[in-house]
Every structure is written in structure tokens, then in C-alpha cells.
Amino acid sequence: MKIAVCQFNPIIGDLKGNTGKILSGYMRAVNDGAELVVFSELFLCGYPPLDLVEKKEFRNAVRNAATDIASQTNHVGLIFGTITEDYEDKIGTGVYNSAVLCYDGKIQFIQNKSLIPNYDVFDEVRYFESAKDVFIHEFKGEKLGISICEDIWNDADYWKHRRYTIDPVQKLVDNGATLLINISASPYAYGKRKEKFEMLSVLTRNDKSPLVYVCAVGAQTELIFDGGSMCLNSSGKLDLLGKAFEEDYFIYDSKKKYDEIKKIESSFEEEVLNALVLGLKDYAGKTGFKKALVGLSGGIDSAVVAFIAVKALGAKNVHVVMMPSKYSSHGSVKDSGKLIEELGISSENISIQPVVDKTLEMLKDSFRGLDENITEENLQSRVRGLYLMALSNKHGYLLCTTGNKSEIATGYATLYGDMCGALAVIGDVYKTQIYKIAEFINRDKEIIPIEIIKKAPSAELRPNQTDQDSLPEYELLDKILRMYLEEQKEFEEISASIGNKEIVQKVLRLVDLNEFKRKQAAPVLRVSTKAFGYGRRFPIVQGWRK
């Protein structure tokens, strides 16, 4: 069968725009001789629609859009993800995450999702009920076994620990499916595309069935969908692979021989950089921002964010501001100047010192007799936030937050100061990873000045300050954080691995104590298996200590 894979980028809730993408993709595929055209999970409403699903007007509009799309089909099949409802079901929500198959002017078949993920960033049990059963649909000589995303993530041959007792895809195979289709919207994390391929390879090989796996692409606030749709043959080999981090369209012929594709993923640096560029580009594009603003400190984080902004929006749409204080090193401004020139972006330089001094003057009665402390440091950062927000408000810039994951984890950031902004572009990237990305950016040419990469990290909020006055060396810190966050290891295991209980205790305590800051943080673009944001939920007020 000739199947058109439509790996497109929807906007959540934009039914008109998404309908247009489905119809134009379908028409193109019909012209190209496809027999079946497939879009990703919940494409019609965008994924994840969150509490929009609870709105009846929204669900009705989705239903009408789906009916309208179906009415425009001919004999060529069209599968897309949408919300459906069982109006007869009087217990529970009666709402399903479904794949609908349309042809000859009607929705001919609906397969609801069986496995409803409810972990990490997934809250689907909040909205959707499980399919009561799965069914084969015969179409143009094939027995189609259609499933939705998580349905394919419970293969007994692949997983040591399974989340669910049932395996809907196995059931489709047992019922004689000759062609498996899975429509998916699986948020990106580095390493996951390779894992997905390995899982699907085991499944197709063991079940002796080809699989067309159609993935979402595009960023939806913090979640990035990386595309990389896959067509596997019944030997578990990869025949076709969709582009990563961009829209793609291609036709797969399940009867044809293909050369095996072996390269599934690029390097960490390249992948993550592309992911973040897409994340920022889509946040801006989907909210209508044309221009971005970055506060340039002279450090590596803001330099990398400025580079990402240029890739996402173009050099002419990126503006940076340097905001030195009396503690800023001469190098910081000079190095920033080199970067600005290299990137070809506009800039300005506004000292924070007069406003900091004026503020301290106004507060002097209140502060009388008290030593300088973190207050004065935070104040500098907050005056920078004040400037950045004023520039953003006045000129309509999207303000990019420049904090990295190591800082956000340990609370080494000022609430309402450097934490200001619409989107934390590198908030899921550790400091040590930022260095690697900077080196990757410089692989052919020095774009990020070497002085910025080489200098000791410093917030420059007091004389001769460095990050390591407050934090362990980043190599060690990030190692501990990665074990604690992504690998979900805990105190005893991390301590045994690091060989230093005090330092592990200190780091874990910093992470736990700073939930209150993260509650008020900008959304973080997710590129790891555990990002800060709604995939990680801890009480702000709590007493658990190890």
C-alpha cells in the first residue's frame, strides 16, 4: 500500500488552520497517487490540548471540523487524530483520543486509544477514557491495525517493566493485521528517537508486520515534537525516516524494497540546538512575536541564547541589551561586542548602576544597620529585569530567559530578575552541556568568542564573584543533578556514586528548596527526559529531607 506520511506542525486549538493543513496534505497525497494519507495524534485539535478538552463548545467544533474534513474525501483513505465522544456513555467522561479513518465522504472507522499515559508531562486520564477494544479495518486489500501513540509503548518483548496489563498492538497483530499504523505525538528528549526505533524494530520484527509510525512535529509552549516519523518493514528495518525538527511529507510503499536507514539521531549538540531553535521559533510564530530580546551578560548562557534566537528568528529580528553594573568586568562588555558583531544583531548598552544606586538610596532607612547581603545582589538582577521588561513592553520583543538547568535546579537565579521572560530557552540544558553546544556552534568558525567560553562563570553581582563560591564545580554539580533529575536516583545511590555525602545532600536540598522559584519560572523548553515544568511536580511546602 502507498501511504502518505504527513508530518506537519499544528497549532493547539486552531481548528481552522489545522483543518487546512489536513486538507491540503490530503489533496497533495491524492495527486501523488497515495492510497492512504496519515496525520499524527490529535492533529486536528493540536497536542496536548489540555483542559480545552473539557470545553463542550471546543469538542463540538472539533467534531464538526472532523465531519467536514471527512466529507471532502474520495476513495483515498485519510487518517488523522482527533477527539471523539460516546454520547451514550453515562459514566465517566465518554471522551476519547482517537484515530479516525475517512474515505468516500465519511468517517468510516474510529479506533480509540487504549493506553492512556498519565506520567511525567502526560495527564491524559484527566480527559480520555480507554478504548473498550481494538479492531482491524480492512481497506484496499490490507488489514489495517491502527493504534495511537502510547498503545505501542507496552510491548512485552521490549519492556522489562510494563506500565499496562493490556497490549492493544499485540491484539491487532493477533487479529491478523497486515499493516500497522501508529499516529503519535511524543515529546522530544535527546536519545528518545533512537529508543523509539529500537522498540519499534523489536515489535515489527517479532510481529512480522510493517509499521507506519507518524509523528507530530513542532513546539507547543514547552513541549517540542521532533518529527522523525518512521516506516519499518516486517524485518524490523527502517525503510524511511521523517526529517527531524521540521515538517515533512513523503510516500511509503509497503511493498517496495528500501535501503536500510541506520542513522536515527545526530549528536547531542546538534539535536538539542535544533530542538531549541524550533522551540523558540514556534513559540514566537504561534503567538505572533516577530522579534526577540536577550539580555547579554558577557557569559556563555546568554551568548548561546542569542545564537539560538538568531537561528530561530533571523539576525534582523534579534536585539540584545548589555546592562553593566559597577561589578561588571571590562571583558564582559568587550566580549559581548564581539558576539554582537559576529551575529550581526542590534544592541544597546544601558548601565543599571544609577537605578540600583537610586533604589538603595530610597531604601536606606529601611536597611539601616543591616549588612549587605544577597538582597543587594538580587536587586541588581531585578533592575536588569525591569529594563528588559520595559524594552519588551515598549518594542514588542519576546524576552528570552537565559537561565540554564543547573541554575534553575539549584535556585542560582533571581526571581523577577534574570528569571524574567516568556520562555526559558536553555532551561533544560545543564551548564556543562551549554559549553558543548557552544563548541559545536564554533565548529567551523568562532561565532561565540572564545573569551566568553573560557572565562570562569560569574553572576558579577559582587566583586570577584564566581558561581563556584556558591556551587560545586559544574562537572560535579551536573553529574549529581542528572542522577537526581533524569535518572531519578536518590540520596543513598547518588552519594555512593559520588563518594561525598555532604555535597550530595547540599545539592539535593537546594533542588528541593527551590520549588517556590520554579513555580514562578517561565516555561522551560524540554529536551531531556525530565525537565522542570509540569512533568515534574513537587509540593512547594514540604518537610521531606534525607
Place this chain on the structure above:
Amino acid sequence: MKIAVCQFNPIIGDLKGNTGKILSGYMRAVNDGAELVVFSELFLCGYPPLDLVEKKEFRNAVRNAATDIASQTNHVGLIFGTITEDYEDKIGTGVYNSAVLCYDGKIQFIQNKSLIPNYDVFDEVRYFESAKDVFIHEFKGEKLGISICEDIWNDADYWKHRRYTIDPVQKLVDNGATLLINISASPYAYGKRKEKFEMLSVLTRNDKSPLVYVCAVGAQTELIFDGGSMCLNSSGKLDLLGKAFEEDYFIYDSKKKYDEIKKIESSFEEEVLNALVLGLKDYAGKTGFKKALVGLSGGIDSAVVAFIAVKALGAKNVHVVMMPSKYSSHGSVKDSGKLIEELGISSENISIQPVVDKTLEMLKDSFRGLDENITEENLQSRVRGLYLMALSNKHGYLLCTTGNKSEIATGYATLYGDMCGALAVIGDVYKTQIYKIAEFINRDKEIIPIEIIKKAPSAELRPNQTDQDSLPEYELLDKILRMYLEEQKEFEEISASIGNKEIVQKVLRLVDLNEFKRKQAAPVLRVSTKAFGYGRRFPIVQGWRK
């Protein structure tokens, strides 16, 4: 049977403290001749523990604490809520939200929760599996039917629309339970205590079984648990009612006759005021803050918040700051002065004007040729935020955010400005409700100056500004918001009710567009059935419009 109801206030994760509360309550009840002592849902670990449940070290510590508590029991029964695990279960989490019954030194019986709520603020499917079955446990001549919270919320006689297909409490009754026990942690919303009583009255009356319903009390960040434990006899009448918004302890004799209690709830104003006082008190107490700071604008919101802070922490622990600008009316400072005197709190007055002027001077090149707009208004609010945070940092004050629900809903608030703070004390209370609460505060004596109540609401960020320059009259606005948020009505229905499509469209659009601000807002104390925060989840980037 004589049952001691222990309506106590746990701290999430504080296993040592919560263990102490269980043991001291148990000892007291043993001395008082109780035969069974009951604590609320997940009391040992605190509710909701959120992702702490995913930590193995945490679960192990909880298990050890439970075993330790059980080892200290004699023949008197002890029931408390805790996490248990099925280590043999290889599929899914194998983790349960359980009631354990201990006596004679051991855990003798475990009943797992059957109905796992996953809507609004509840994410329990993320952590807990459903009980495989429910069982009666015979103890001291009674057949105990033990259930946990949501288990009792699916009664077919009471609910028109049920969430779940099974009814575990009915099954316990069918299996011959002579005494029902439900341990609960059900977040407060005004009106819910009465609803709970009505539901439980139908259930006990129809099932002809008495019920001891033990509720959590205390605030856990944004969620407030109001206590109000209930003992109902087999005629569905209320025999005993626990105190609202404070810890309580009493013994219920299921064989004894009691006078029927008819008053379940106080007025809206009294209830909500008490809820907010508890919310702020527990946030401060459980995080170690002794003193609170409120920015006093001369308006009603900050006046009511200052009053709540005084009730929560005592007048000597509340400090307020007035931060006038050139747009502040003389009345604002004068009225604030009256309030400060009435409340007996400390205060200071620091003009923002010199810092605002200095900032505008620094930004003048960047702003050249552009008209004054919202930027300059936000800037004033942000300089106030700068002052408030500096005072909070320097003196260790808990900064109370003063925005009300009408403002947070419509985005009539400045991010990093008046939205600064650790806790949005009145963020779930509409402006029109704030007036009612102010009148209630003044019921015996004018505490909040009448001038503050009478003046037209204004942000005072430009000359002669009032809130109604940007928003509909609050009576109308709040009516629309209540329909949209709490009643979950949508555009067509609200428009039909209001009779003005444009105004409804404008308000709904403001609500939808301001998700980005609420993402970065302080936690909001929840007192309604739908508060901003994690019980309401909308995409920040989305295109749904009606």
C-alpha cells in the same frame, strides 16, 4: 464502638512530625477509652505528596514509619492513611493510597483506595493504582467497612453523572459492614462541606449504616483542607461535626444518641476569611516565615490582605509599605494610615517616583519617539515589586501578593510587579466578593476604613485611571467570570445569559490570553471549585477562539 476522630494538620513529607502527631493522638485516645482511633487520608506522608511518591527512598521511609507506629499499638485499633506497595506486582506502579488498621503491635489490615481521582487538582492516577477489591474487617464486634476519600464520591443514589463504574462503599455495605469509616483529604471550596454532608446523608440513610468521616485539616501550599469531620448515624443525621479550619479531636460513640447538628457551614464571608487565614498561617508556619509584608496601595485588596495577615500571624508580625507615585491620590496614603493604626501594624512609606524617573531617564534613548503606553504603567508596578522584594530579602518577610481573582483572570496585573510574592492570598476571590468580606470584617467595628471601601477601584498608574477604563463593571465581570470558570459554561451559554456577545467575548479572550502571566504567578489559595493553579491547565500557546 467508641471512635476517636483525630482531625490533625500534617506537613507533607515531614514523616517525623506526622508520626509524632499520630502517636500522641493515639495515646490520648487510648487514655480516653477509645476502641478505634482514626486519622485522615495519607496523614503519615501528608496530602498531596505529589512526585515524592515516585521516590523509593521516600516510600521506604514511609513504610518504616508505618511499621514503627504499628509496633507501638496495643489492643486499641489505629487507622491512618499512608502509601503502601505491592512489591510482587510487576506491571504498573504497584503503589497504593491506603488505610492501614493497626493493633496489637502490627498492621493487621490494609484497605487500598479504589477510586483514584484525576481531575481538577487531583493527579492520583499518576501515582496510585486502584484497589483490586474491598474487604470487611471484623474488629471488636463491628464489621468495619473502610474506604478512602473518593471511594465515597460515587454513590448511585446521589450522583446524576457518575465518574466511575464501580462503587466500593456499596460493596462494603453489601458485604455486611456495620460501621463505615472514610478517611479523607478533600480540598476546601465554599459550599463543599454542605454538599459533602448531603451526599453522606443520602448514603448512610439508604445504606442504614453509620459513618465516621475523618477529614484532613490544614493548608498545603495552595490547597486548604477545612476539617469538618463528620459522624453520621444510620438515619443519615449528623451526630458530630469537627471544627472548621482548625485541628480537632473528639470521641464518637456509634451506639449513643446525639442531638442532630444542622448548621454545617457559616456564611461565605466568614468561611472564606477563615480559610485564607489558615492558608497564609500554614504557608508561613510550615516554611518557617515569622513575618509578612504587604504593599498597601490604599485600595481594598491590599487592605483585606493586611487584615488576613494580622489574623494569621499577629499584628506585631505584619509590616506594610506604602509606595506612592506622582499618580497616587492623597487619599490613598491617608486611608492607608487609618488602616495601619486600626490594625496596629508597623509601616513605612517609600516613594517610587525617584526610581521610576531614574529608570525612564536611563531608557530614554531606547524609548525616543515612542508614545507613553502600558510600558510606563507596568514600570511603576515593577518598581514597587523591586522594593517589596528588597524588603522581603533584607528582613525575611513573607511577601503576600494582593491580586484578586478578577484581576488574575483578566490579566489586569503586572507580571514581576504587583504579581510579586510567595502566596496569592486572595487570588481565588473575586473583586465583588472582596467587598463582601470587607463588610464582614467591619461588621462590629470599622477596621477597614470606609473610604477604602467606597472609592472607585484604581491601579493609580496614570492620571484619573480607574479599573473600569479597561474592564467591565465588576458586578458584570465577576458574573461572567464565575460562569466561565467555576460553572464551566462557555461562550454561547454565557452570552445568552448576559445578553451581550461582545463583552463576553472580550472577557473570555482576556482570560484565555493571560495564561502566560498565570504560569508565572504565585500559588493561589484555593477557596472555590475552580481556582487558578494546577487545577486548571490550559496551553499558553493556542489558537482556540470563539
